Amino acid sequence: DGGITQSPKYLFRKEGQNVTLSCEQNLNHDAMYWYRQDPGQGLRLIYYSQIVNDFQKGDIAEGYSVSREKKESFPLTVTSAQKNPTAFYLCASSRGGQEARNQPQHFGDGTRLSIL
Amino acid sequence: GENVEQHPSTLSVQEGDSAVIKCTYSDSASNYFPWYKQELGKRPQLIIDIRSNVGEKKDQRIAVTLNKTAKHFSLHITETQPEDSAVYFCAASDTGTASKLTFGTGTRLQVTL
Numbered sequence: 001d002g003g004i005t006q007s008p009k010y011l012f013r014k015e016g017q018n019v020t021l022s023c024e025q026n027l028n029h030d031a032m033y034w035y036r037q038d039p040g041q042g043l044r045l046i047y048y049s050q051i052v053n054d055f056q057k058g059d060i061a062e063g064y065s066v067s068r069e070k071k072e073s074f075p076l077t078v079t080s081a082q083k084n085p086t087a088f089y090l091c092a093s094s095r096g097g098q099e100a101r102n103q104p105q106h107f108g109d110g111t112r113l114s115i116l
Numbered sequence: 117g118e119n120v121e122q123h124p125s126t127l128s129v130q131e132g133d134s135a136v137i138k139c140t141y142s143d144s145a146s147n148y149f150p151w152y153k154q155e156l157g158k159r160p161q162l163i164i165d166i167r168s169n170v171g172e173k174k175d176q177r178i179a180v181t182l183n184k185t186a187k188h189f190s191l192h193i194t195e196t197q198p199e200d201s202a203v204y205f206c207a208a209s210d211t212g213t214a215s216k217l218t219f220g221t222g223t224r225l226q227v228t229l
Contacts, residue, residue: 031215042122042205042221043160050215059117090159094215102148102167103215107159 003027006091006108012116013078013085021076021111023091030096032074033105036060037088046089049074050096078113086114118143120208122220129196130228137223139206140188148209149189150217151180155202163204164191196227 004025013019023032031050035043045058049068063082068074074093078085089112092105119142129135141149147168152160166173166180166189173180177196182189193200203222210216 033216043219045216045218048216096215102209104150104162104165105215105217106162107152109159 004091004093004106004108006089006111008111009109011111011113013113014116016080018077018079019113021078021089021091021113023074023076023108025072025074025091025093025108027093027106028071029093029106030071031094031103032068033092033094034058034064034066034074034076035090035092037090037110043090046076088112118146118208118210118218120206120218120220122206122223124223125221126224126226128226128228131196131198133196135191135193135196135200135225135227137191137204137206137225138188139190139208139220140186141208141218142187143208143210144184144187146208146210148217149180149182150207151191152205152207152219153202154205154222160205193225196225198227198229201225201227 007022033048034046044060046064047066049055052071055068065077088110090110091108094103094105122139150165153163154160164178164180166182177194179192203224205222206220207217
């Protein structure tokens, strides 16, 4: 969907380095999500946020951190504690509030992160 | 939490044939089941979804069926075309958290000429 922008498209991380992946949406969605995609494992949830200034851990949060200071932005930091960061990272958003249940998620184009 | 299993992991069909992908879920309270199509290196795109108050939904060549008793749902693609070749993911809603989804591991569909 054109309303979700992820940057950069490709990112390389050195040993011991933290890197931040950007996700911006102009869909006026309250909820935002970060997924990690590895070959053969589908999409695994890292963190999600249902509203500004609030976020929750997903299934694989260790080694990652997020912030949600603005409704349209949900950056993901891959810390040096994440020992196997090479993956395709996808950001998504969906409507929130009382209508949040049973709403489709819309994805950005992804960021491919590799270790140097 | 929810657990979603998807089969088969790969599927090859001839152009014009039908393709069926099946998913099972564990949480009987799940009530929203979307399907996504992902082409190589691109974002997943929603192609169809179904809610638990209906048993079947159709959109042109694509249909989804839901059996809540058996806790499984299926994607049916008829008259397949080469552009249908992609990875397809099913997902089920998490009953405890608004819009949180659990995804299957994906099915790589190859439509051959």
